[in-house]
Amino acid sequence: MESIKITVGLGSCGIAAGAGKVFDEIVRIKEADNLKFDLAKTSCIGMCFREPLVEIKDETGSYLYGDVDVKKIDEIIEKHIVNFSPIKEYIVKSDQFDTPYKEYFDAQVKITLRNCGNIDPEHITEYENRQGYKAIRKITSEKTPPEDVIKSVLDSGIRGRGGAGFSTGMKWNFARNSKSDEKYVVCNADEGDPGAFMDRSVLEGDPHSVLEGMIICAYAIGATHGYIYCRAEYPLAVKRLNLAINQAREKKYLGNNLFGIEGFNFDIIVKEGAGAFVCGEETALMASIEGQRGMPRKRPPFPAVKGLWKKPTNINNVETYANIPWIILNGPAAYSQYGKEKNRGTKVFALTGKIKNGGLVEVPMGITIRDIIYKLGGGIINDKKFKAVQLGGPSGGCIPEYLADTSIDYESVTATGAIMGSGGMVVMDETTCMVDVARFFLDFTQKESCGKCTFCRIGTKRMLEILTRITQGEGKEEDIPALEELAQQIKDATLCGLGNSAPNPVLTTLKYFRNEYEAHIRDKKCPSLYCKKLLTYEVIPDKCTGCVVCKRGCPVGAIDGDKKIVHFIHQELCTKCGDCYSKCKFDAIKIS
Amino acid sequence: MRIARIKPEAVNPDKRTDVDLSLIDSVIERYKGKKGNLIPLLQGAQTTYGYIPKEVFDKIALETGLKKNDLYGVATFYAQFRLSPVGKVVVRVCHGTACHVQNATVITEDLQNFLNVKDGETTEDRLFTLESVACLGCCSLAPCMMIGEETFGKLNGKKAVDIVKSIKRKESLDNKPNQAKPELWKA
Ligand SMILES: Cc1cc2nc3c(=O)[nH]c(=O)nc-3n(C[C@H](O)[C@H](O)[C@H](O)COP(=O)(O)O)c2cc1C
Ligand code: FES
Numbered sequence: 001m002e003s004i005k006i007t008v009g010l011g012s013c014g015i016a017a018g019a020g021k022v023f024d025e026i027v028r029i030k031e032a033d034n035l036k037f038d039l040a041k042t043s044c045i046g047m048c049f050r051e052p053l054v055e056i057k058d059e060t061g062s063y064l065y066g067d068v069d070v071k072k073i074d075e076i077i078e079k080h081i082v083n084f085s086p087i088k089e090y091i092v093k094s095d096q097f098d099t100p101y102k103e104y105f106d107a108q109v110k111i112t113l114r115n116c117g118n119i120d121p122e123h124i125t126e127y128e129n130r131q132g133y134k135a136i137r138k139i140t141s142e143k144t145p146p147e148d149v150i151k152s153v154l155d156s157g158i159r160g161r162g163g164a165g166f167s168t169g170m171k172w173n174f175a176r177n178s179k180s181d182e183k184y185v186v187c188n189a190d191e192g193d194p195g196a197f198m199d200r201s202v203l204e205g206d207p208h209s210v211l212e213g214m215i216i217c218a219y220a221i222g223a224t225h226g227y228i229y230c231r232a233e234y235p236l237a238v239k240r241l242n243l244a245i246n247q248a249r250e251k252k253y254l255g256n257n258l259f260g261i262e263g264f265n266f267d268i269i270v271k272e273g274a275g276a277f278v279c280g281e282e283t284a285l286m287a288s289i290e291g292q293r294g295m296p297r298k299r300p301p302f303p304a305v306k307g308l309w310k311k312p313t314n315i316n317n318v319e320t321y322a323n324i325p326w327i328i329l330n331g332p333a334a335y336s337q338y339g340k341e342k343n344r345g346t347k348v349f350a351l352t353g354k355i356k357n358g359g360l361v362e363v364p365m366g367i368t369i370r371d372i373i374y375k376l377g378g379g380i381i382n383d384k385k386f387k388a389v390q391l392g393g394p395s396g397g398c399i400p401e402y403l404a405d406t407s408i409d410y411e412s413v414t415a416t417g418a419i420m421g422s423g424g425m426v427v428m429d430e431t432t433c434m435v436d437v438a439r440f441f442l443d444f445t446q447k448e449s450c451g452k453c454t455f456c457r458i459g460t461k462r463m464l465e466i467l468t469r470i471t472q473g474e475g476k477e478e479d480i481p482a483l484e485e486l487a488q489q490i491k492d493a494t495l496c497g498l499g500n501s502a503p504n505p506v507l508t509t510l511k512y513f514r515n516e517y518e519a520h521i522r523d524k525k526c527p528s529l530y531c532k533k534l535l536t537y538e539v540i541p542d543k544c545t546g547c548v549v550c551k552r553g554c555p556v557g558a559i560d561g562d563k564k565i566v567h568f569i570h571q572e573l574c575t576k577c578g579d580c581y582s583k584c585k586f587d588a589i590k591i592s
Numbered sequence: 593m594r595i596a597r598i599k600p601e602a603v604n605p606d607k608r609t610d611v612d613l614s615l616i617d618s619v620i621e622r623y624k625g626k627k628g629n630l631i632p633l634l635q636g637a638q639t640t641y642g643y644i645p646k647e648v649f650d651k652i653a654l655e656t657g658l659k660k661n662d663l664y665g666v667a668t669f670y671a672q673f674r675l676s677p678v679g680k681v682v683v684r685v686c687h688g689t690a691c692h693v694q695n696a697t698v699i700t701e702d703l704q705n706f707l708n709v710k711d712g713e714t715t716e717d718r719l720f721t722l723e724s725v726a727c728l729g730c731c732s733l734a735p736c737m738m739i740g741e742e743t744f745g746k747l748n749g750k751k752a753v754d755i756v757k758s759i760k761r762k763e764s765l766d767n768k769p770n771q772a773k774p775e776l777w778k779a
Binding site: 008010012013015016017019020023024027041048049051191192193194195196197200231232233234235236271272273274275276277288289290291292293294309350351352353354358359360390393424426428432437440441444450 | 627628629630631632634635662665666669670671672673687688689690691692693694725726727728729730731732733734736738741742743744745746775776777778
């Protein structure tokens with residue numbers, strides 16, 4: 001039994017699903033029954049839809065158990081550890097036999113997430129044991145000229161994973177060529193897209209890969225200081241980053257005269273964000289690090305020339321940095337073998353919304369949306385009809401079902417009117433109202449606008465007002481052209497990417513789901529039965545038992561009826577609050 | 593626009609609890625004179641008091657030489673900073689995209705009804721503050737909420753209310769010795 005190892009996934013998602021309690025229970029059983037096995041922690045394994053996840057490795061192989069809870073873990077330990085018989089129906093992945101999730105794993109290529117779920121992120125040695133800090137050792141011991149490091153990055157074809165997809169190698173080159181006594185390396189860990197968590201998983205699950213990527217960047221461009229700007233909503237990520245930085249300092253991976261190179265000085269500080277979406281924009285982010293209001297600045301000058309504290313600065317996304325050590329160690333060709341044409345390597349997506357297998361997936365660039373949703377995502381929850389997928393968050397757009405064969409690359413996605421974004425992929429089904437989705441995003445951008453540009457500040461507000469009106473059944477025929485005109489003006493007259501792209505969710509839904517807008521405006525109907533104000537609530541006489549629950553609950557007294565007598569809703573009084581619908585135990589309220 | 597989120601709360605001079613200004617000394621000591629220190633100073637103040645009292649702005653400005661209008665400008669720009677006291681327990685309901693399409697609205701509505709406050713408000717007993725946030729990074733467990741540093745997923749209105757209820761119960765037993773089990777996984 002000595003060689004058995006149990007690993008519990010303790011990322012934010014696992015903890016939220018109850019993995020902490022499972023871990024404690026394992027400790028308890030281990031002590032109570034005096035069992036001998038190693039117990040370890042890891043972070044997000046990616047299969048968030050089956051959290052909590054517990055992996056058992058023994059002489060025969062590895063077995064990943066899903067949906068584990070305190071009760072199940074007792075059973076698993078008893079059967080698997082004590083009696084050596086794995087419980088097949090709980091196992092979601094194993095190297096011994098196929099599970100229903102075979103396709104989910106087979107379609108993935110893990111480069112960014114190579115260590116996530118395989119190591120304990122709180123111990124630097126675990127990262128080192130999986131070739132961690134080998135890339136930086138290699139280039140420093142071989143005295144690889146910085147130009148050659150940049151060339152490798154350039155040849156790999158990797159493009160920034162933060163959204164815009166600018167060539168990372170080129171960016172590094174600009175920063176290298178800017179002459180200055182001081183340069184900065186900044187990691188953008190603001191992950192503002194609501195509905196995306198790739199960066200969180202990497203930071204929590206493999207913080208050292210980001211640190212190593214930044215150290216390599218510092219070597220390549222000649223920087224001395226690094227900052228990681230991390231969202232305040234990610235307390236666990238901040239904690240693990242700080243821990244990782246301290247460990248790296250102890251091992252002299254950070255500090256002065258690193259890796260035996262005189263004058264190679266580099267250290268990293270974590271800066272906690274303070275809750276502003278616009279601070280994900282690089283110039284606003286730097287203003288925020290400097291301690292000011294996070295207002296974007298005009299570019300040029302680009303950060304590579306004049307960035308943080310007016311010094312040349314290289315800023316990349318978490319995922320971008322996490323890939324760098326792998327590229328340096330395995331060579332640019334190993335990376336560029338994945339993907340196609342101008343889109344190389346892999347990309348991590350956070351698959352969420354009405355999808356069966358919600359979680360993190362890493363796939364080669366160029367895969368189609370359909371493959372992601374059906375092969376990896378397992379299809380739509382309750383087998384409803386797939387309607388659209390939202391890419392790129394508040395700056396992106398909705399791609400409809402009939403374009404599901406669009407390949408996931410920067411150019412094809414942009415051609416649909418959406419953007420690739422940072423990797424948030426929110427799946428919507430027939431019950432999602434697209435006008436409401438547009439309203440939701442406008443509400444977000446309107447609140448998050450920093451207020452610098454008039455068109456962003458006021459234009460988004462006017463658009464939001466129109467959209468709200470439409471979802472409340474007060475839309476007018478001229479609203480659609482008004483939205484289109486405002487959208488164009490906002491796009492033309494704003495300074496930063498926030499304003500520039502804010503109309504995208506409206507424009508794409510207008511392009512692909514105009515009929516839904518028209519139904520709201522002309523027929524005062526919400527085809528997805530989502531917008532409450534546009535619904536009609538009626539009693540189904542055959543189902544109503546006359547229990548008076550709805551009648552008593554109705555806040556406006558719109559329901560007539562008595563004990564054992566079929567009820568009736570007076571439409572002219574009904575305020576469409578939906579209370580009767582949620583309270584009825586007999587499904588006797590019909591919505592149309 | 594961002595400034596719109598600031599709701600000035602009329603300060604009633606009689607009701608004000610005295611703010612112990614010495615609590616912030618160590619924070620000022622730590623960041624004084626360092627570049628880019630403004631936000632960490634405010635974050636430190638907020639961790640200390642739960643919000644940033646007016647007097648603390650004065651004190652920071654006086655002792656660090658930072659301008660009061662810069663401090664206030666930054667404090668009103670970022671969603672994290674509060675200018676009025678909050679409840680002992682802050683309930684943050686996620687309204688990110690994934691949670692929105694999974695009906696997060698219902699959770700806020702049900703909590704509003706249960707706590708009898710509006711979004712962003714604090715209950716009369718100063719126990720709970722209800723807030724909305726955009727994405728907690730647990731989107732695959734949508735809809736979610738965060739209480740303290742703990743995240744709860746796969747919620748519906750009832751589950752959310754039950755969680756808040758159980759906290760309320762625990763808080764009312766507060767003066768009894770704490771019998772919560774130690775959480776080993778955190779070690
Ligand atoms: C409104 C706005 C928000 C952004 N948010 C993020 C973000 O949360 N994370 C990120 O990495 N990049 C974000 N970006 C992109 C950054 O400005 C920048 O392009 C990126 O950090 C560069 O890194 P990369 O080249 O590795 O992608 C945002 C841009 C805009 C306009
Ligand atoms: S959208 Fe709610 S956790 Fe991400």
